[in-house]
Amino acid sequence: MYFTDRGIEELEKRRGEEEVTFEWLAEQLRTFVDLNPDFEVPVERLATWLARLDDEDDEDDEDDDE
Numbered sequence: 001m002y003f004t005d006r007g008i009e010e011l012e013k014r015r016g017e018e019e020v021t022f023e024w025l026a027e028q029l030r031t032f033v034d035l036n037p038d039f040e041v042p043v044e045r046l047a048t049w050l051a052r053l054d055d056e057d058d059e060d061d062e063d064d065d066e
Helices: 003-015 022-035 037-051 053-065
Strands: none
Touching: 022 037, 037 053
């Protein structure tokens, strides 16, 4: 188990039933980075990864066509 799994499990336990928008999530990530500037790069990577999840599926589909 990675150390981050504990935080993810706590998030799921405490807020797993809630529904949020990506707008809300983006604002929370901005606030977190403002308070913790050392985490700017990991948060940026996570946000980019989340934003591009569908792109990976599209690329896989294109590869199947060849």
